[in-house]
Amino acid sequence: MTEVNNEIRLRAEEMVRVKAALSPENLEAMPSEEMRQTIYELRVRQVELEIQNEELSTAQGELNAVRALAGANKLLAQQIEERKRIDEALQVERNKFKSILEAMPDGVYIVNQQYDIEYTNPVVEKEFGPVKGRKCYEYLHDRMEICPWCKNQEVFSGKSVQWEWHSSKNDKTYDRIDTPLFNTCGTISKLQIFYDITKRKHAENELREYEKQLRDLSFQLLTAQETERRRIARELHDELGGAMAVLKLRVSFIEKNLQPGQTMISEECRQTLQYIDQIINNVHRLSRDLSPSILEDIGLTSALKWQIDNFVGHYGVKVATDIENIDHLLPKDDQIMIYRTFQEALTNIGKHAQAKNIAVAVRTCDDRISFLVEDDGRGFDVEELSAKKLSEKGMGLASMKERAKMLGGSLHLWSEKGKGTRIAFSIPITKVERL
Numbered sequence: 001m002t003e004v005n006n007e008i009r010l011r012a013e014e015m016v017r018v019k020a021a022l023s024p025e026n027l028e029a030m031p032s033e034e035m036r037q038t039i040y041e042l043r044v045r046q047v048e049l050e051i052q053n054e055e056l057s058t059a060q061g062e063l064n065a066v067r068a069l070a071g072a073n074k075l076l077a078q079q080i081e082e083r084k085r086i087d088e089a090l091q092v093e094r095n096k097f098k099s100i101l102e103a104m105p106d107g108v109y110i111v112n113q114q115y116d117i118e119y120t121n122p123v124v125e126k127e128f129g130p131v132k133g134r135k136c137y138e139y140l141h142d143r144m145e146i147c148p149w150c151k152n153q154e155v156f157s158g159k160s161v162q163w164e165w166h167s168s169k170n171d172k173t174y175d176r177i178d179t180p181l182f183n184t185c186g187t188i189s190k191l192q193i194f195y196d197i198t199k200r201k202h203a204e205n206e207l208r209e210y211e212k213q214l215r216d217l218s219f220q221l222l223t224a225q226e227t228e229r230r231r232i233a234r235e236l237h238d239e240l241g242g243a244m245a246v247l248k249l250r251v252s253f254i255e256k257n258l259q260p261g262q263t264m265i266s267e268e269c270r271q272t273l274q275y276i277d278q279i280i281n282n283v284h285r286l287s288r289d290l291s292p293s294i295l296e297d298i299g300l301t302s303a304l305k306w307q308i309d310n311f312v313g314h315y316g317v318k319v320a321t322d323i324e325n326i327d328h329l330l331p332k333d334d335q336i337m338i339y340r341t342f343q344e345a346l347t348n349i350g351k352h353a354q355a356k357n358i359a360v361a362v363r364t365c366d367d368r369i370s371f372l373v374e375d376d377g378r379g380f381d382v383e384e385l386s387a388k389k390l391s392e393k394g395m396g397l398a399s400m401k402e403r404a405k406m407l408g409g410s411l412h413l414w415s416e417k418g419k420g421t422r423i424a425f426s427i428p429i430t431k432v433e434r435l
């Protein structure tokens with residue numbers, strides 16, 4: 001018998017003795033010694049088996065626990081392996097991301113919520129020098145405290161912000177994009193990307209300056225043109241008109257002093273006088289076209305109506321007008337510009353459109369005056385015209401646009417081949433105080 005079995009046997013015998021002592025059927029009462037011994041053996045054997053059974057189920061439980069532990073261990077080992085693999089992959093990605101940041105031509109830096117600079121790429125250090133543990137406001141702005149214009153709080157609340165920044169440290173202008181960077185520990189840092197737009201800014205400023213110069217130049221040009229037109233109009237009226245009047249007097253004198261019977265010369269004189277009258281009319285018309293003195297005589301609204309009547313009389317087109325009185329709304333200089341714009345629009349219809357109908361409208365609405373000149377003529381390809389070189393196209397449309405701009409508005413031109421042309425512009429009524 002093994003040592004373990006011995007021990008079980010002893011425990012069984014003890015338990016049988018205790019049970020027997022407590023049992024009402026006492027072993028002593030058994031008929032023979034042999035039977036008593038057999039029953040005793042059987043009972044001990046039974047108890048032995050019960051003890052072994054109990055120990056076996058305990059051992060089974062322990063075995064199950066060990067098995068479960070081994071399973072859990074394996075899973076843990078797999079998880080550790082997986083984690084290692086993910087960490088390695090993450091490191092590779094991190095390295096890639098870092099190489100991209102390092103190779104970028106733009107400046108990149110990361111700031112945490114304590115305003116500490118956690119990362120700078122080489123461009124940042126090239127522009128502003130080494131960080132040396134400084135806060136962002138110290139490093140970039142030479143300030144001892146947070147900048148009043150700082151966008152960090154917006155970014156830390158999860159928003160991306162794009163803005164322009166002029167650095168007084170190096171006198172450069174940057175376009176900046178601040179964007180939140182969500183850390184694995186739950187905090188948010190700021191990733192900033194900035195690029196130098198100083199050259200672009202200079203170019204924009206220069207362009208604005210050129211544009212202003214160009215506008216001043218066209219203003220001077222239009223003013224000079226106006227002055228010159230007045231001078232020519234005056235000379236035409238005074239010199240040519242005067243000379244024609246003298247000529248008329250002379251021919252009349254000759255006609256009056258003819259001998260009776262000089263009918264041929266008399267007829268010639270009569271026709272010459274008619275011809276002189278035509279010239280005088282033409283000179284007056286030319287002089288009126290050139291000089292805006294008509295505005296002073298009858299006012300802008302009537303002058304526009306007069307222009308339209310003249311046009312209709314000359315070209316035989318049908319016209320629909322809707323013209324409000326705007327004389328009191330514009331100063332004299334602006335009235336001349338409106339007058340000239342209409343003059344050019346009508347001249348263009350006469351020269352190019354071959355229209356049957358035209359419509360002209362001048363309306364006020366709130367604090368603006370809107371103008372419209374429309375025809376149902378040949379029309380033209382607007383894009384084709386604007387693609388032409390400056391030397392290949394006329395000046396009329398350009399000067400109309402320029403005048404509209406000078407009046408604080410903008411001119412819209414619509415035209416299509418075979419479908420007519422529409423010119424519309426509106427200007428603010430802000431000049432009335434200058435009246």
Ligand SMILES: Nc1ncnc2c1ncn2[C@@H]1O[C@H](COP(=O)(O)OP(=O)(O)OP(=O)(O)O)[C@@H](O)[C@H]1O
Pocket residue numbers: 348349351352353375377378379380385393394395396397398420421
């Ligand atoms: N109402 C219109 N109908 C048809 N074509 C037009 C009309 N207005 C302008 N155009 C076209 O647009 C072109 C440009 O007009 P713009 O007034 O600028 O120059 P222009 O009349 O040719 O010359 P300029 O006005 O300098 O004497 C014209 O040559 C013509 O082809």
Ligand SMILES: [Mg+2]
Pocket residue numbers: 344347348394395396397
């Ligand atoms: Mg023209």
